[in-house]
Amino acid sequence: MSPLPDGYRLVDVPESRKDEFLEVDRLAFAFDSNAETDALVPITFTWDRTQAVEDPEGRLAAVHASYAHTMPVPGGTIACSGLTWVGARPDERRRGLLTAMIDSHFARSLDRGEPISALFAAEHAIYGRYGYGSAADDVRVKIARGAALRDTPGSADLTIRLATVDVAQHSELVDTLHRAAGAGRPGWTTRDSEAWRIRMLVDPPAWREGGEPLRIATVHDPAGAVRGYALFRRKENWSETGPAGTVKVREAAAVDAAATHRLWSFLLDLDLMATIESPMLPVDDALLHLLVDARAVTPRVSDNVWVRLLDLPVALAGRRYAAPVDVVLDVTDARLPANAGRWRLTTGDRLDDGTYPAEVSRTEDEADLRLDVRELGAAYLGGRSLVAQGRAGLVTEQTPGALHAAAVAFGWPVAPVCTYVW
Numbered sequence: 272m273s274p275l276p277d278g279y280r281l282v283d284v285p286e287s288r289k290d291e292f293l294e295v296d297r298l299a300f301a302f303d304s305n306a307e308t309d310a311l312v313p314i315t316f317t318w319d320r321t322q323a324v325e326d327p328e329g330r331l332a333a334v335h336a337s338y339a340h341t342m343p344v345p346g347g348t349i350a351c352s353g354l355t356w357v358g359a360r361p362d363e364r365r366r367g368l369l370t371a372m373i374d375s376h377f378a379r380s381l382d383r384g385e386p387i388s389a390l391f392a393a394e395h396a397i398y399g400r401y402g403y404g405s406a407a408d409d410v411r412v413k414i415a416r417g418a419a420l421r422d423t424p425g426s427a428d429l430t431i432r433l434a435t436v437d438v439a440q441h442s443e444l445v446d447t448l449h450r451a452a453g454a455g456r457p458g459w460t461t462r463d464s465e466a467w468r469i470r471m472l473v474d475p476p477a478w479r480e481g482g483e484p485l486r487i488a489t490v491h492d493p494a495g496a497v498r499g500y501a502l503f504r505r506k507e508n509w510s511e512t513g514p515a516g517t518v519k520v521r522e523a524a525a526v527d528a529a530a531t532h533r534l535w536s537f538l539l540d541l542d543l544m545a546t547i548e549s550p551m552l553p554v555d556d557a558l559l560h561l562l563v564d565a566r567a568v569t570p571r572v573s574d575n576v577w578v579r580l581l582d583l584p585v586a587l588a589g590r591r592y593a594a595p596v597d598v599v600l601d602v603t604d605a606r607l608p609a610n611a612g613r614w615r616l617t618t619g620d621r622l623d624d625g626t627y628p629a630e631v632s633r634t635e636d637e638a639d640l641r642l643d644v645r646e647l648g649a650a651y652l653g654g655r656s657l658v659a660q661g662r663a664g665l666v667t668e669q670t671p672g673a674l675h676a677a678a679v680a681f682g683w684p685v686a687p688v689c690t691y692v693w
């Protein structure tokens with residue numbers, strides 16, 4: 272364990288210390304809240320997965336929590352400890368408190384049998400040092416009203432209904448459609464608690480920034496089944512030349528191409544609006560393929576989920592591979608030495624869905640590839656090429672051809688993403 276300053280110690284945080292815990296994060300993230308917002312927004316973490324560093328006077332100096340996620344990975348799911356709510360008081364930073372909390376988070380996650388951890392990084396530079404690799408990107412686009420979409424069979428048969436979001440009425444519907452829309456996509460973490468299902472729909476007035484209350488558009492087929500939704504709010508604006516409002520989409524998901532087409536056709540043609548801002552989309556989202564003029568959008572690509580392999584052999588055997596491979600990986604891992612050294616990853620017989628399971632075991636054989644656990648984490652969801660990381664000098668090839676073969680096997684045809692920050 273990394274040392275703490277004299278007199279500081281790691282402590283569990285019971286719910287009775289909720290106000291102290293939240294105050295550390297308010298100070299760390301520089302946000303305020305009010306009673307109305309606090310009453311509406313549920314706490315999504317649980318107190319049994321919460322820890323803090325206490326100073327010698329018994330005051331909380333730094334905090335963190337984690338979620339028990341079931342993380343979709345290529346070809347399956349794996350237990351994942353989702354690190355969250357990390358904060359150190361500004362007057363306690365750069366004294367090693369985060370480092371000590373990370374070591375504890377790793378140990379506790381391993382004790383719970385969670386072979387990977389994942390997170391959203393507040394700042395890109397924080398977590399690589401701990402062996403987290405940036406494993407996915409998302410893209411946000413700004414689109415001018417009226418942008419045309421390519422035709423999609425069946426879209427014209429679908430209808431849209433608009434409502435103001437009502438948590439009790441819509442949370443189950445949104446959850447069901449979100450799960451269906453993300454099936455088979457690595458990283459697509461679902462909302463596995465009631466608190467999270469509510470959290471996705473809450474709409475405190477303080478969050479509206481002058482916009483309307485949160486609305487929901489749902490896509491219905493002729494039989495009445497709902498096949499997609501968008502959570503969004505409009506904000507009116509008037510320029511010298513006329514209406515110039517903005518549609519801000521919080522989340523949009525649809526179960527098939529026709530529903531995607533119908534949903535975005537509606538969002539892209541709302542009266543008095545000039546610009547539509549998308550939520551975090553996967554970089555291969557169907558919308559990007561449907562736009563007639565993809566150059567008309569302004570994209571912003573950013574890092575999405577970061578992944579840390581905690582139990583390397585279990586994690587690597589816990590996903591499927593896109594091609595057969597037999598490779599010896601020589602891995603460095605400064606924080607979890609049990610992962611360091613040489614591992615042979617060998618795929619088994621091709622499965623009916625065209626993917627390959629793998630076995631991972633210790634070996635004394637010569638290495639084919641050398642890399643740090645951070646780069647393995649980046650490649651884990653299939654969204655970052657090992658060849659690309661090799662070209663950046665982050666993966667070195669010892670056996671000619673091994674890098675290409677491993678990159679193809681680790682790659683995945685569906686880009687990873689998580690649609691909401693946790």
Ligand SMILES: CC(=O)SCCNC(=O)CCNC(=O)[C@H](O)C(C)(C)COP(=O)(O)OP(=O)(O)OC[C@H]1O[C@@H](n2cnc3c(N)ncnc32)[C@H](O)[C@@H]1OP(=O)(O)O
Pocket residue numbers: 299300333354355356357358359360363364365366367368369370371390391392393394396397400
């Ligand atoms: C998953 C999530 O919850 S992401 C949210 C992260 N939280 C925030 O961004 C809130 C604001 N920031 C903070 O609360 C704190 O600065 C933290 C939590 C990011 C860092 O806490 P600290 O206790 O200061 O970190 P600690 O002292 O252990 O630093 C360890 C190392 O990381 C580096 N580091 C810490 N934060 C950052 C950063 N934001 N950018 C770059 N490097 C950083 C330190 O310089 C130090 O490097 P060194 O070992 O080479 O000296």
